[in-house]
Amino acid sequence: MNRERLRRGILIAVLGLACGYGAFALYRGGGGSTDRGPHGVVPEIPPSYRVEKLGEIEPRAAWAALRDLLSTSHQAAVVYTDENLETVLLADRDAALLDERILASSGTLRRVLWRGDPVSRLSAAVDSGSLRVAGMPEPEHRNLYH
16 A cells, blocks of 8 residues: 555656656747757758757867768758857758858857868868868858847
């Protein structure tokens, strides 16, 4: 009799915690797959992209990870943080484009478009430490939110 009451109590507690966590996740916006950046800015990643979230990592390591993703996918993206800047880097092999979206803690969303073969640019960037590659087009900069 005591064991049955204990089991019921544990079951009710677990269900209560699960419901509470679900409500918390829904309240804070955790129900969807889109992450929110500073000041509610949403860096959109098209659903056709293969995405890998890397966390706190140096840009060279993120570039190498994206280059590796492009070996099996024509469209890929990495999301990483470096020096309090969240970066979403999308690569499209067919469009020959890298689309870098940098979210600053101030709320500024800056977009940098790097045209040219993304695999070649990423490989050179891993070696040199910069996405600027000799012989490839210069980047196009845009502020999207401030």
